Amino acid sequence: MNPQLEAYLKRIEGHLKGLTRSEKEGEIREIAGHLNILIADGMESGLTESEAVEAAILRFGVPAEIGRDIVEASGGQKMGLLHGILIGAVIGMAVLTAVGLASPGHGFGSPAERLSEVALGGAMASLAGRRFTRRYLTRPARALPLISAASQGLTVAYRMLGIGMLRGTIGGAIFGAVNVTFALLDPHANVEGLGQVAAYFTTFTAVATLWGTFIVGLGSAIIGALMGVLQHKRFKPQPT
Amino acid sequence: MSRALSKNDIPSLVLAVIADGPCHGYAIAREVERRSGALFQLREGSLYPALRVLEQEEHIQGGWEIQGSGPARKVYRITESGRAELVKRTGDWAAYKQAINTFIGGKPHESTA
Numbered sequence: 379m380n381p382q383l384e385a386y387l388k389r390i391e392g393h394l395k396g397l398t399r400s401e402k403e404g405e406i407r408e409i410a411g412h413l414n415i416l417i418a419d420g421m422e423s424g425l426t427e428s429e430a431v432e433a434a435i436l437r438f439g440v441p442a443e444i445g446r447d448i449v450e451a452s453g454g455q456k457m458g459l460l461h462g463i464l465i466g467a468v469i470g471m472a473v474l475t476a477v478g479l480a481s482p483g484h485g486f487g488s489p490a491e492r493l494s495e496v497a498l499g500g501a502m503a504s505l506a507g508r509r510f511t512r513r514y515l516t517r518p519a520r521a522l523p524l525i526s527a528a529s530q531g532l533t534v535a536y537r538m539l540g541i542g543m544l545r546g547t548i549g550g551a552i553f554g555a556v557n558v559t560f561a562l563l564d565p566h567a568n569v570e571g572l573g574q575v576a577a578y579f580t581t582f583t584a585v586a587t588l589w590g591t592f593i594v595g596l597g598s599a600i601i602g603a604l605m606g607v608l609q610h611k612r613f614k615p616q617p618t
Numbered sequence: 619m620s621r622a623l624s625k626n627d628i629p630s631l632v633l634a635v636i637a638d639g640p641c642h643g644y645a646i647a648r649e650v651e652r653r654s655g656a657l658f659q660l661r662e663g664s665l666y667p668a669l670r671v672l673e674q675e676e677h678i679q680g681g682w683e684i685q686g687s688g689p690a691r692k693v694y695r696i697t698e699s700g701r702a703e704l705v706k707r708t709g710d711w712a713a714y715k716q717a718i719n720t721f722i723g724g725k726p727h728e729s730t731a
Contacts, residue, residue: 390663408692409666412644416662439663447625447667451674 382431383413386441393445397452405448413438527610534606535599542598543591550590554583623658628668630707631658633696636678637704642691643669669694677703 387406394402413434420430438444558579623631635641635649646669647662672678677700682690696704 404692405666408643409663411642411689411691412647412662415644437662439661444663444666447664448670451667451670 379410380417380427380431382428382435383410383417386413386435386438389441390445393442394449395445396449401452409438409444527607530610531603531606534609535603538602538605539595539599542602543595545598546591546594547587549594550587551583553590554586555579557586558582623660623664625664625667628660628664629671630704630711632665632668633672633677633700633704633707636694636696637701640693640695642693644691646694672700675699675703 387410390409391402391406394405397405416434416437417427417430420433421427425433561582562575562579631650632646635646635653641649643662643665647660647665650658650660669678669680672694673680676697678694678696680692680694683693684690685693
């Protein structure tokens with residue numbers, strides 16, 4: 379393949395972020411086919427190969443715009459595994475909290491117990507949650523099988539959830555680490571041995587991080603849903 | 619005179635071309651050029667996002683086919699929903715065109731001041 383054409387195709391591929399490998403291959407194969415015919419046309423009309431490639435590329439357009447528009451038209455960026463697990467963890471924690479509140483005698487338990495439950499619940503929910511979000515929440519609002527205002531609410535909620543989870547993770551980790559540090563510095567603290575200190579530090583910080591992620595993420599999602607619905611044209615005051 | 623096409627108009631043109639028979643990307647670009655008498659300036663790469671939109675909305679279906687001795691090409695066909703969508707878009711466009719014609723060629727509104 380002509381090196382100039384190859385570089386152009388690679389630039390388009392670089393902007394197909396979020397598509398699966400087979401989707402990217404399909405897009406590039408199709409675009410390469412189109413460009414090859416344009417190049418052959420150019421050469422038939424008397425251009426050199428290099429001139430024909432240049433003309434074809436110019437006619438085709440800017441790689442960043444093409445890539446970005448294809449990704450958007452194909453349903454937006456697909457979610458990564460880590461993102462899916464985080465969303466799953468939030469859903470898992472929400473379910474566990476609801477179960478805990480609804481079941482008499484089901485207290486919060488020890489941090490280690492709670493952490494295990496949350497990790498298990500999050501991992502299970504991530505499988506279902508990731509599939510659901512890939513299928514619906516990463517698509518443009520118009521493609522959602524719901525009424526348009528609710529679709530817009532869900533889409534904004536999803537974006538806000540991602541931002542909220544990141545903030546919650548950072549905030550929770552800082553909160554947990556600071557709390558544990560102060561607790562360990564307390565002369566009245568009854569802590570024995572380095573192993574116990576490490577276990578206490580890890581468990582408490584991890585629990586605080588997960589709860590921070592959960593609370594801030596869920597709060598952001600709820601605010602996002604309300605904002606999304608209220609920003610919909612149906613709920614905006616119409617000019618008189 | 620030539621005009622740059624709006625991104626929002628490209629799916630309608632693509633749908634109209636595919637309604638007349640299965641086509642691949644390059645052939646669609648040539649047909650748009652031919653039908654418009656080179657009036658529309660189309661960046662050919664912008665066809666592919668339009669094709670993806672129409673595929674997502676299930677107005678067209680694409681499949682890889684080997685035609686003659688050449689390499690496989692992705693050929694698009696219109697669906698029943700695509701035909702209905704084209705009828706709707708044609709109606710919408712006719713109404714829009716009439717409104718613009720009335721606006722430009724019609725009498726100006728009387729001043730309310």
